[in-house]
Amino acid sequence: MKTIDSALEKIFRLARGVQCEVLAETKNSALTRFADNVISQNVAVTSTDFSVRLSDNGRTAKVNLNQASPETLKHAITTGLETLRRQKKDPRLQPLPKPRPLPAAAPVYFSETAGITPAYRAQKVRELALACKKSRQTAYGTFETGSNELCLANNLGVFARHLESSAVYSATVRDKDGLGWAEYPAFDVNAIPFRELNARARAKAYASRAPRELKPGKYTVILEPQAAADLLAYLTIYGFGGQFYNEGQSFACGNLGKQLFSPLLSIEDNALCGASAGLPFDYEGQPRQKVALVERGIVKGVVHDRRTARAAKTASTGHALPQPGSMGPLPLNVAVKPGGGSLGDLIKGAGRAILVTQFHYTNLLKPHNVEMTGMTRNGTFLVENGKIAFPVKNMRFTQSAVEAFNRVEAVGGVAEPCVVWGRISCPAMRLGGFNFSSSTKF
Amino acid sequence: MFKLGQKAIEIARHYRVDFADIRIIEERRQGLGVKNAAISSLYDQTTLGYGVRVLYRGAWGFAACDRMTPAEVQKTALRAIAIAKASRLLMSTPVRLAQESSYSDFWQTPFLKDPFAVAAEKKLELLFAVDGVLRRNRKIKSAEANMRFIREHQWHLTTEGSRIEQVLLSTGAGYSATAVENGEVQVRSYPSTHGGQTLGGGYELIETLNLLENAERVREEAVALLSAPQCPQGEKDLIIGGNQLALQIHESVGHPSELDRVLGYEESYAGSSFATTEKLGVFRYGSPLVNLVADATLPGGLATAGYDDDAVKAQRWHIVKEGVLSGYMTNREFCGVIGETRSKGSCRADGYANIPITRICNLSLMPGTTPFERLLGETRDGVLMDNNKSWSIDQRRLNFQFGCEAAWLVKNGKKKNLVKNPTYQGITPKFWNSCDAIADHSAWRLWGVANCGKGQPGQTAMMCHGSSPARFRKVKIGISG
Numbered sequence: 072m073k074t075i076d077s078a079l080e081k082i083f084r085l086a087r088g089v090q091c092e093v094l095a096e097t098k099n100s101a102l103t104r105f106a107d108n109v110i111s112q113n114v115a116v117t118s119t120d121f122s123v124r125l126s127d128n129g130r131t132a133k134v135n136l137n138q139a140s141p142e143t144l145k146h147a148i149t150t151g152l153e154t155l156r157r158q159k160k161d162p163r164l165q166p167l168p169k170p171r172p173l174p175a176a177a178p179v180y181f182s183e184t185a186g187i188t189p190a191y192r193a194q195k196v197r198e199l200a201l202a203c204k205k206s207r208q209t210a211y212g213t214f215e216t217g218s219n220e221l222c223l224a225n226n227l228g229v230f231a232r233h234l235e236s237s238a239v240y241s242a243t244v245r246d247k248d249g250l251g252w253a254e255y256p257a258f259d260v261n262a263i264p265f266r267e268l269n270a271r272a273r274a275k276a277y278a279s280r281a282p283r284e285l286k287p288g289k290y291t292v293i294l295e296p297q298a299a300a301d302l303l304a305y306l307t308i309y310g311f312g313g314q315f316y317n318e319g320q321s322f323a324c325g326n327l328g329k330q331l332f333s334p335l336l337s338i339e340d341n342a343l344c345g346a347s348a349g350l351p352f353d354y355e356g357q358p359r360q361k362v363a364l365v366e367r368g369i370v371k372g373v374v375h376d377r378r379t380a381r382a383a384k385t386a387s388t389g390h391a392l393p394q395p396g397s398m399g400p401l402p403l404n405v406a407v408k409p410g411g412g413s414l415g416d417l418i419k420g421a422g423r424a425i426l427v428t429q430f431h432y433t434n435l436l437k438p439h440n441v442e443m444t445g446m447t448r449n450g451t452f453l454v455e456n457g458k459i460a461f462p463v464k465n466m467r468f469t470q471s472a473v474e475a476f477n478r479v480e481a482v483g484g485v486a487e488p489c490v491v492w493g494r495i496s497c498p499a500m501r502l503g504g505f506n507f508s509s510s511t512k513f
Numbered sequence: 514m515f516k517l518g519q520k521a522i523e524i525a526r527h528y529r530v531d532f533a534d535i536r537i538i539e540e541r542r543q544g545l546g547v548k549n550a551a552i553s554s555l556y557d558q559t560t561l562g563y564g565v566r567v568l569y570r571g572a573w574g575f576a577a578c579d580r581m582t583p584a585e586v587q588k589t590a591l592r593a594i595a596i597a598k599a600s601r602l603l604m605s606t607p608v609r610l611a612q613e614s615s616y617s618d619f620w621q622t623p624f625l626k627d628p629f630a631v632a633a634e635k636k637l638e639l640l641f642a643v644d645g646v647l648r649r650n651r652k653i654k655s656a657e658a659n660m661r662f663i664r665e666h667q668w669h670l671t672t673e674g675s676r677i678e679q680v681l682l683s684t685g686a687g688y689s690a691t692a693v694e695n696g697e698v699q700v701r702s703y704p705s706t707h708g709g710q711t712l713g714g715g716y717e718l719i720e721t722l723n724l725l726e727n728a729e730r731v732r733e734e735a736v737a738l739l740s741a742p743q744c745p746q747g748e749k750d751l752i753i754g755g756n757q758l759a760l761q762i763h764e765s766v767g768h769p770s771e772l773d774r775v776l777g778y779e780e781s782y783a784g785s786s787f788a789t790t791e792k793l794g795v796f797r798y799g800s801p802l803v804n805l806v807a808d809a810t811l812p813g814g815l816a817t818a819g820y821d822d823d824a825v826k827a828q829r830w831h832i833v834k835e836g837v838l839s840g841y842m843t844n845r846e847f848c849g850v851i852g853e854t855r856s857k858g859s860c861r862a863d864g865y866a867n868i869p870i871t872r873i874c875n876l877s878l879m880p881g882t883t884p885f886e887r888l889l890g891e892t893r894d895g896v897l898m899d900n901n902k903s904w905s906i907d908q909r910r911l912n913f914q915f916g917c918e919a920a921w922l923v924k925n926g927k928k929k930n931l932v933k934n935p936t937y938q939g940i941t942p943k944f945w946n947s948c949d950a951i952a953d954h955s956a957w958r959l960w961g962v963a964n965c966g967k968g969q970p971g972q973t974a975m976m977c978h979g980s981s982p983a984r985f986r987k988v989k990i991g992i993s994g
Binding site for chain 1: 938
């Protein structure tokens with residue numbers, strides 16, 4: 072902390088005469104990785120990075136560094152100022168922002184989680200590995216813990232600081248030709264239900280043995296939370312970012328206030344509280360706002376930073392990424408409103424459907440309708456007459472996410488925390504008419 | 514730097530570790546971007562730090578830090594040992610590394626012009642000029658041009674006595690134009706997608722790319738795609754050019770040949786591989802025309818260096834020889850599993866803060882003997898696809914689907930009209946076995962992949978894939994939702 076404060080003071084002194092913004096990030100993270108029932112990698116890193124943005128009357132430049140000695144800082148800022156002075160002016164470039172009151176952050180720092188030892192991680196991983204060995208299964212996965220402190224300040228008075236801890240436990244289990252998976256990201260390690268996750272991954276691996284091939288075509292799908300979150304990540308990034316909207320690349324363009332999705336679907340971006348909480352300010356130190364993206368299937372809004380807001384003649388919602396940038400503002404704290412019932416209820420309510428645990432290697436084909444492709448992974452099953460009938464070989468989908476979320480038949484009652492780029496709090500869902508374009512050999 | 518690094522080696526020796534190394538990395542990056550007439554990126558970045566890797570009684574530990582004092586190096590080395598001790602709580606057979614000589618050497622990427630010595634305003638001037646040409650049509654809603662330069666200075670010391678200093682330099686540039694009309698979005702890029710072309714070398718690369726000269730064509734192709742017909746559906750002969758074939762090589766040969774994932778060490782994240790070890794030397798991966806060579810000595814390659822991050826000297830070897838699976842990307846930990854006594858030297862780390870892992874080396878499809886014009890002329894009913902737009906492949910690297918920016922129908926040996934949203938699907942060995950022609954050396958180009966993700970924590974690596982356009986028979990094309 073002392074190092075950051077002292078570095079900020081020095082940087083602002085060196086950058087006197089121009090506007091200056093500093094983003095300082097201190098990371099302490101450790102990850103234990105396991106495969107074949109043994110620890111295969113075990114790593115830890117400590118780092119502090121500074122990113123300094125200089126701005127002067129329509130000119131901008133940035134220097135990034137991780138050493139804060141007086142000589143290094145002087146060299147870096149001098150280089151940045153030199154680059155700044157040689158530029159042509161861009162009259163559209165906004166000056167740095169002035170301070171605005173910031174909302175309080177949700178409780179996201181837990182010292183016990185930040186201080187977890189390699190021995191603790193090894194012990195947790197060992198529990199799964201030993202259980203797997205006993206039942207002739209094989210465990211793979213990761214257990215990552217750490218903390219991150221972010222400080223953003225400018226010489227116009229903006230000063231914002233955020234500290235959060237994190238723990239992510241991910242278990243993959245192989246049982247002959249079956250695979251199962253479960254994962255849980257949390258701020259507090261005590262929130263992770265290790266035993267339940269281990270049991271889920273092991274049971275799914277057992278149940279997915281000897282999969283049968285299913286013909287590609289349109290099926291009703293039951294997407295477990297991670298699978299649904301994967302599609303939602305693309306939908307929200309390409310649909311609700313202010314820059315994509317301004318450029319006409321988003322499906323939301325011309326459709327604000329219109330019903331594009333199932334009335335069962337409501338989505339918001341909310342960094343301030345709830346399961347997808349996180350940084351309460353954006354990367355210009357502006358307060359994040361809760362933004363309704365979809366309400367009962369109606370497109371309600373997009374997220375903006377100061378630049379895209381000005382172009383759209385509206386106000387920033389506090390979603391700037393580090394500036395300058397090419398993607399524009401994005402919703403990275405997405406929460407889907409839960410419906411009712413359990414995953415079991417979604418299965419019971421289906422006639423013939425495919426149950427998907429997780430997708431693999433998803434990618435975008437067409438941005439405007441968010442047409443995507445990807446494979447199923449780690450447990451895919453055919454559901455018949457409300458019951459899981461048998462495991463099926465993995466399948467490739469080629470499907471527009473906009474159309475898919477227009478055909479939501481049911482939303483589960485429990486949202487689970489997922490991480491796909493940003494945080495997504497997402498329940499399981501059942502969707503009709505989902506297009507699988509081919510299958511694979513396992 | 515070697516003196517600072519020696520502290521970690523002393524600590525490791527004191528604790529009688531099996532093996533330890535320290536990699537001190539000073540990295541300088543510069544990125545410049547112009548989007549829609551405004552600067553979208555202009556940064557100069559310098560980072561310095563080190564990673565200490567320890568093999569203690571057969572178990573790994575790794576710790577990285579950016580505090581550059583002997584006391585902090587000592588602390589970090591002790592932390593790596595403590596982590597390795599924790600790894601011993603869940604281990605089976607102790608890890609043993611393949612033998613390698615120790616080296617004292619200096620190696621540097623050859624270059625003509627230091628990109629960091631070229632003024633930022635000169636670079637921006639070119640990017641603004643490209644941006645201006647790209648936006649000379651109202652249907653272009655987004656134009657983006659960028660350059661990036663990376664210089665990585667490494668000092669690598671091992672307990673075996675290696676002292677290797679390397680300076681790796683890469684240069685990249687490219688642009689894209691996105692045309693939008695009535696809900697249709699189409700993009701064209703140059704020289705390739707995903708940020709453009711990146712190769713090992715200096716600013717001279719930028720001067721050979723003819724960036725400005727191609728901007729008008731790229732703009733007009735992006736606009737033309739808006740009104741072009743859809744790519745037809747069905748099975749057709751497919752000619753793949755541009756960086757698309759490079760990505761095909763990357764995803765369906767490069768990753769499946771990484772021995773760590775073959776052995777299951779990536780199962781939890783990136784997946785495993787269908788190219789399992791019993792197939793080595795016998796499995797028909799592709800047609801007899803198909804020769805794929807890994808090469809860490811390739812001039813201009815992004816994975817070209819004197820040594821890898823296991824301190825193994827650069828090598829060249831076949832992955833697929835005359836269609837048969839003939840080798841893997843290996844490191845010192847796993848090469849013994851396939852009976853090799855020496856690693857091929859394909860182990861690399863992303864910066865100072867990551868542990869070295871098995872990586873795709875430069876991997877190239879050797880040119881055939883058919884001039885490209887003849888290959889095209891002999892195609893009766895096909896499609897020519899260019900420049901990757903989307904990619905996806907299953908976790909064993911079998912079922913893939915690629916989307917390209919643009920395609921042209923080929924009828925009776927002639928390149929005909931432009932079609933949009935081209936995609937194709939396949940199963941890896943079936944696809945490579947359908948290869949019946951590879952254009953000759955005159956069409957062979959090296960393509961950079963500057964964003965290859967792997968590992969947990971996630972690491973990015975760079976490598977190149979050389980190829981000339983190739984033809985694949987009866988491929989499923991035109992898949993849509």
